[in-house]
Amino acid sequence: MSAPSDPLRERLRRILPSPAAPVERTAASASLAAALPSALVEECNAAGSFLARTTRFGATHRHGELELASIEHARAADLALVARDPALQGLAPRDGLFLDIETNGLQGGAGGIAFLVALGAFVPAPAGERAFELWQGFLRGPADERALLVEVERRVRAAPLVVTFFGKSFDRHRLEDKLRFHSLPTPFSDKPHLDLYWPCRRLYGAALPNGRLATMERALLGFERQDDLPGSLAPAAWLDFLAGRAHRLEQVFAHNRDDLLSLVGLVAHLGRAEAGELADGRPLAGNAETRLQALDKLRAPRRRR
Amino acid sequence: MSRDPAPVPPTDPLTPLHSGGALRRDDDKSADATQGGARRARASSSVEELVERLRSDAALGRNFSRWRVAPQRAPQAVDWPAALDPRIVELYRRRGVERPYAHQARAIEHALAGRDVLVTTPTASGKTLCYTAPVLQSLLASRGQARALWMFPTKALSQDQSSNLNRAISDLGEPWHSFTYDGDTSPSIRRTLRERGQVVLTNPWMLHTGILPHHPKWADLFRRLEYVVIDEVHTLCGVFGSNVAGVLRRLMRIAAHYGARPRFLLSSATLHDPLGHARALVGREVELVDQDGSGSGARHFAVYNPPLLDDVAGLRANALEEARRLAQQICGPAHQTIFFVNRRTAVEVLTRYLKEAAGELGLRPEEVRGYRGGYLPDLRREIEQGLRRGEVKVVVSTNALELGIDIGALDVAVLVGYPGNQASFWQRAGRVGRRARASLTVLIARSDPVDQYLAAHPEYLFAAPRERTALDPDNLVTLSEQLKCAAFELPFREEDDGSVRGFGPSSNVPGILDYLAEESQLLQKRERTWFWIADAYPAHHVSLAGNEPDNVLVLDSETDKAIGEIDREGSLTAVHEGAIYQVEGRTWKIERFDYANRRAYAREVDTDYYTEAETDTDLRVLRLEQAAQRAGDYAIFRGEVHVTTQATLFKKVRFYTRESVGAGQIHLPAEEIDTEAFALVLEEDVAARLELDGATWHGLGMLVRRVAPLYLRCQPQDLGLSCQIRSAHFSRPALFLYDRMHGGAGLSPVVFRAHRELLGAALEVARACPCRDGCPACVGPADEVGPLGKAGALRVLEHLVDGPGPTSAGIDVFDPPS
């Protein structure tokens, strides 16, 4: 490493454009070099290692006004209709693998990095019931990327269905880009994929200010986030962590967890779209008028252009 | 299939080379009686007869400084290389290429043997075949699995080539595709193209921002990439070329990442040091194919020097006016003539004149056309087709017809002014000459030192190229910017010895990566690897042409339309408030210069004066890197300098009489750049003996700068000049030529190597110039260099040129002679 006062360094300072103001970062201080989020363990495979945290939620865990178990009553046919995807017909919604990523802020390109990948699935629990298992794979640095992707690829390949919010347009492509970057196979081709963004837009877009997940979860699930770190600050939190300041990372994990639990809630909701009420008889939240209009359109035979 | 006219089988000498030969029209049914008479009178004139007429013309003949003829040359055809797939041989035979030219066969052999190749034969020698055949072979051999990337300097060229290539593939009966990937490619079909195209044709800008940063989407292409084809590599020089060399390093790193090692197939106009140029560009030793095996008819060349109007002032007749006079002798229905001019408005002026004069030339007005960038594509296609079919007899063009575009071969080229470099000269000249038919190229010299040098030394044009190209991908700014982009695409790994591989030979690479990590915070170094971490796309902020975003736009205050653009440093003297800004003959007065927003507002005015700004240029030496001396006499250096340019005041000068009619102050901040410079330092007693004064030193510097394009590929304005009669650093007279590009553009090392030739050419020009005390074609007008300026400059140049050149013996860069 060159000393800060060497001639090359001085010359570069003179002739290179001064660096653009970096993304908002917090000044270094000892108190900010907090420990990593709790319960992270190192996972190893042939490609290297990375960190991961596994969290279990009981079937009765409430996310907003819904229990996670309510997904049991979601109907595949309703989801196929609202997603306009017949391939979803025969798939049990609770068999889905729920996916959401946090990135270094880039919308694509070789330099984009998915530093946190959340994969959630219902698993058998000791009591004979099912529990929801959230797995969050995390990069300590770009060098961990390949090992994390190997594990993500393995998990996605094994799943019968992938569930995301806007993932057909974003998450999937970011992961596929990086899988190709590392010459790894991509598990997404031909994989049934339920992207909740479009159904939510179709059923409720006319009644809501925007189509963002935070808007949908508040309106449809009655979920209010506590101490949320907006997703847009996740890249800066990771860059802070790389610079030795891990203090905002726990919040990123929590935000990402809430994103994923909302995916489960939205499937439970949309899987009752035709019924118009939950299995326990409570009416569905959200604007019934726009929902019914959208369903009418969806049921009508597709017009040819 | 080839952009160049298809090679003709030598066994069949009667086949017209010109693709539209059969369609040539010799009728004059629509001409009126006068035209018919003139037409008949001129219809039978051959190029040989034309040459005779010009040589013996009472008024024009003595203005031709030298005639030269390259005799007819028979094509050298050879057998197809044995390794070439018979299906490809068959394809070309069906297209009338019974056997290839020797250079084509040699290029194909090299490529099929896995070697990188550079072909530098002239325009129209069938270069396209040299790289098309190997690419087709790789597709056949891999059953369509192989991939190739073709890079062209312009978009029009890549679209032409793509349709040619697709035709060849379909003639082979294969379902493969080539496609053009550029800014016009619609996003909706990009994905299909990426996955299904065997050959991708693109340009440096798209590669830089569109393909390389998104290489995972192109993983299939890179994994199977066998050939990288680059056309017109001589255009890749200076800051732009150096950046493209960086782009190619990035390309090769990515290919290596996916396990491929593609070979390069390059084509170029002839170059001073083709192998060195290719090495700097692609980082490899390539095989050179430079023996042209295509045939040609006799080629006549002449330099026409407009007559002197005023021999004291050295004033010559205007070159464009002379082109009109020559046109009266040259243009006619018997052959096709192309005029190359260097300005867009000159196209319009000359075209209008020739259309008006069409009747006297035996032509119909519609047989005379203009051609330049800015014409709509449909119109351009129509003119190109008219030229190919022989229907257009006269075309007046800018450099828009210099590169690539297929217009067939014409008969006479008139170059109004030297285009600035030998490659352009030969590309323009290469537009004429059909096989077995004579052709003529005339260069009209302007009142400019380079043009006048060529009028006196036309042999320069025919000798091996002498312009050195500045191509320096390891220039610190270029290298740093390209490393940013490269690090975004793939991490960099530090070797055990601390070096970094795969990005050229510079030992600065690790230090720059450290800087980008520690001070720019774009990268992070972990476990001996530098990774990109920032949420930014570096390629979007790195311009291949250098720091152009700082250019100043000149706007019409009434319409807000842009009328011109000028670089940052030039803006100080050209668009200060009160300046007269000239655009191709029209005059605009600058009313306001919004310095912070890089905009100047101008109003068109009728003036009888122009403005000349004076600047104080302060050049400070920061560090010297290289030195040589002629002991006790003069020394040369190369190194880093800091240049501060401050505009002080401007003079209003009346057109023609040059009398001063007023003056004003300029209030603008100083411009500062850190760059690289060449310095020539004269010993004090030598300067005293030669009676050197400031004006002489300046005139000499101006002349050396203006002849620079003879020996290095650049424009005079790329070089800044500072003539110090007593340099603070050297304590003696010093003349600096510096790169007017922040961070340097690689010209100063070239000036260092070529300085003897520059001084020699400057001396030749000053000596041969008929003016008495200086003029724009040599050291500058007498009122700038003073009454003794020309004589003084001659004395100093004679002294410098006489005797041996400087050597590095006994001189240390850190210890200037004292």
Ligand SMILES: [Zn+2]
């Ligand atoms: Zn002169």
